[in-house]
Amino acid sequence: MQAAIAEFAENGYEHANTNHIAKNAGISVGSLFNYFESKEDLFISTVKFGAADLKNQLRSLANADEDVFVKIEKVLRTIQRHSRENENMIRLYNEMTAHGSPTLVYQEVDWLESFTATLYAQIIEKSKADGIVRPDCDARMFAFLLDNLFMALQFSYTCDYYRERFKVYVSSDIMQRDDFVIEQTMKFIKAAFSKQ
Numbered sequence: 001m002q003a004a005i006a007e008f009a010e011n012g013y014e015h016a017n018t019n020h021i022a023k024n025a026g027i028s029v030g031s032l033f034n035y036f037e038s039k040e041d042l043f044i045s046t047v048k049f050g051a052a053d054l055k056n057q058l059r060s061l062a063n064a065d066e067d068v069f070v071k072i073e074k075v076l077r078t079i080q081r082h083s084r085e086n087e088n089m090i091r092l093y094n095e096m097t098a099h100g101s102p103t104l105v106y107q108e109v110d111w112l113e114s115f116t117a118t119l120y121a122q123i124i125e126k127s128k129a130d131g132i133v134r135p136d137c138d139a140r141m142f143a144f145l146l147d148n149l150f151m152a153l154q155f156s157y158t159c160d161y162y163r164e165r166f167k168v169y170v171s172s173d174i175m176q177r178d179d180f181v182i183e184q185t186m187k188f189i190k191a192a193f194s195k196q
Contacts, residue, residue, distance in 0.1 A: 080182075153185070
């Protein structure tokens with residue numbers, strides 16, 4: 001799976017070479033296709049494999065009995081760590097969102113995004129009911145905006161263009177200032193979510 005993640009992240013779906021994947025995995029192409037029906041099946045399996053770990057981490061954070069802002073801060077810290085530990089997977093995700101095959105994107109978007117869309121909306125709705133989050137926010141729209149912020153941070157830690165963009169906007173040493181990123185992002189989120 002790691003060989004496939006690296007190949008798809010580097011070359012995208014269209015230009016990824018299954019011969020390279022098999023060689024880097026130390027198996028024959030025939031053996032590769034004993035496990036996967038097609039290149040498309042391998043790609044879909046690769047995306048699901050890579051996303052499963054992050055989903056499990058987010059699920060455990062969401063189930064914790066904590067304030068919404070504590071949960072969001074923990075998600076941000078998980079994003080920082082997970083992005084650095086799984087750079088190729090995040091780059092693959094970026095590649096898929098930017099240049100992926102439309103057929104594959106439509107197949108994967110629901111599987112990839114429905115979990116977090118529902119999770120974040122539920123957390124926001126509960127926080128509205130608890131009087132923590134402003135009552136006039138639409139939980140689904142705020143969940144979408146929150147996830148866009150998370151996604152931008154993931155790409156900023158792993159993808160060359162976004163990393164350089166992060167430096168231009170903030171500072172050349174931003175990649176070494178994790179606590180600053182958390183602190184400022186939380187100020188931004190609290191200002192948007194808190195009752196006024």
